[in-house]
Amino acid sequence: MNAHTRIEERLPLYAAGQLNSAEQAEIEAHLASCAACREELALWKAVSAEIVASDRALVAPPALAQRALQQVRGRKRLNRAFWRTWQLLHAQTFLVQRETWPASAAVLVLGVIVALLSNQAGVIYFIAPLVAASTVAMLSGREHDPAYELTVATPTQPWMVLLARLSIVSVYNLVLTLAATLALLLIVPPGLLGTLILGWLAPMAFFSALALLLSLWIGSSNATIFIYVLWIAQYVPYRAVGTWMVSPAWSMVISAYQNFWHNPLLLFLLSIPLAGIALWSANRPVFRLNQGID
Amino acid sequence: MISYAVPNEEIWSPAMAQHEHDLELMQRLAAGEEAALHELYADYGQRLYAYALRLTGDPALAEDVVQEVLVVAWRTAAKYRGEGRVLAWLLGITHNHAFKALRHRPVPISDEIETTLPAAADPPEEQAQAGEQARWVRQGLKHLSPEHRSVLELVFYQGLSLEEVAQVCHCPLGTVKSRLSYARQHLRGVLSRRDKEDWL
Numbered sequence A: 001m002n003a004h005t006r007i008e009e010r011l012p013l014y015a016a017g018q019l020n021s022a023e024q025a026e027i028e029a030h031l032a033s034c035a036a037c038r039e040e041l042a043l044w045k046a047v048s049a050e051i052v053a054s055d056r057a058l059v060a061p062p063a064l065a066q067r068a069l070q071q072v073r074g075r076k077r078l079n080r081a082f083w084r085t086w087q088l089l090h091a092q093t094f095l096v097q098r099e100t101w102p103a104s105a106a107v108l109v110l111g112v113i114v115a116l117l118s119n120q121a122g123v124i125y126f127i128a129p130l131v132a133a134s135t136v137a138m139l140s141g142r143e144h145d146p147a148y149e150l151t152v153a154t155p156t157q158p159w160m161v162l163l164a165r166l167s168i169v170s171v172y173n174l175v176l177t178l179a180a181t182l183a184l185l186l187i188v189p190p191g192l193l194g195t196l197i198l199g200w201l202a203p204m205a206f207f208s209a210l211a212l213l214l215s216l217w218i219g220s221s222n223a224t225i226f227i228y229v230l231w232i233a234q235y236v237p238y239r240a241v242g243t244w245m246v247s248p249a250w251s252m253v254i255s256a257y258q259n260f261w262h263n264p265l266l267l268f269l270l271s272i273p274l275a276g277i278a279l280w281s282a283n284r285p286v287f288r289l290n291q292g293i294d
Numbered sequence B: 001m002i003s004y005a006v007p008n009e010e011i012w013s014p015a016m017a018q019h020e021h022d023l024e025l026m027q028r029l030a031a032g033e034e035a036a037l038h039e040l041y042a043d044y045g046q047r048l049y050a051y052a053l054r055l056t057g058d059p060a061l062a063e064d065v066v067q068e069v070l071v072v073a074w075r076t077a078a079k080y081r082g083e084g085r086v087l088a089w090l091l092g093i094t095h096n097h098a099f100k101a102l103r104h105r106p107v108p109i110s111d112e113i114e115t116t117l118p119a120a121a122d123p124p125e126e127q128a129q130a131g132e133q134a135r136w137v138r139q140g141l142k143h144l145s146p147e148h149r150s151v152l153e154l155v156f157y158q159g160l161s162l163e164e165v166a167q168v169c170h171c172p173l174g175t176v177k178s179r180l181s182y183a184r185q186h187l188r189g190v191l192s193r194r195d196k197e198d199w200l
Helices: A003-015 A021-033 A035-056 A064-095 A100-118 A122-137 A148-153 A158-186 A190-218 A220-233 A238-242 A248-260 A264-282 B014-030 B034-056 B059-079 B086-103 B125-142 B146-156 B162-169 B173-199
Strands: none
Touching (some): A003 A035, A003 B146, A003 B173, A021 A035, A035 B125, A035 B146, A035 B173, A064 B034, A064 B059, A100 A158, A122 A158, A122 A190, A158 A190, A190 A220, A190 A264, B014 B059, B014 B086, B059 B086, B086 B162, B146 B162
């Protein structure tokens, strides 16, 4: 690199006033004899003057530091909430009745085997909501909670404990049933997979919510039996009823009842208030009609 | 005001005093002292905002960028080891966030940057020629890419050395030099067009 090129490269820094006195002197000596560099320097000085003048006219927006601190506090709260949720879920995972996990899995595996052997994918549709109802019904109460006293003694509110358990068990049931449904691809065309999933998903959500509510109100066993009856009732053929009850009104009632279980939107919509009422009543012992049973 | 790079010699200088003050500020920031963030903003807010605005050309976006820079500074102050100037460190964060914001911005900035960056004050009559030149320089700057504008801004307003510019822009020193060279050619082209128009 010759002296001219080296000086030319330093001209922006010279124009910006960033060079020490020795470097400045060297450049000034070169400028005295180099018209090209003088022209170059004039350009850099014009650029520098424009940038400095326009930037100096700017005023920093007020209160940005305050806004940044508010943002930091907001994130901290969010992080704390996430951390507390994670801790709650983690702790409650180990407090859910231990038998729940293998029992659900075993029933679903059995269901898949039966479905594959009989070539009837509907078996999963029949089993999945019942498995969900049984497991959710076991979530609360003295008889099902290995750390009931501890749970009661913690500062976490009962509804939060219940919601955490409901979430854990529901996700578990969902994953298991999805896996079971995928296994049915051996006998079901892939195009029907969505219909099959939607078929069990809505009743499963509805029964989970209902089981939670009823287990709080009338006890786990009663809730499970009630739900089993509700579910199986849709399979009772009209003819069996019609032989001893011939009224056309009954025919309509039975038909409406059967249709109810095939209306996913309605089932989903109903499951939301049911779960809400269940969580709300978890905090109010007066609603827990099964206190004597537990 | 243009500050100077931290010198190596042991002789006391304003730059060394500034660096010591900044180090103490960063320690207070790392300790979670909220007043330190206000102080940091009072010291460097204007420069950060000017840089963010130079890159984005959008005052609202530049404001968001600076706010995000302050949040990052608050959270990562403990990681600052004092290897370089705090200003360069902050400008590096601003650079990253400004380019991130630009990537997510649907409207190109070239059409509006001239209106958002204030021009120098109107020159008196006798400086009309210089004023005219400034207008052409402004035009030239407007049509440069953010990458090229950033180098000019860092050198001329922020007073960074070329090594510091490379650090802020996360690019090699050679790239900084080639960007300066490109900016020079571009601006020279704009100014020579002006001269031709004057002659015609």
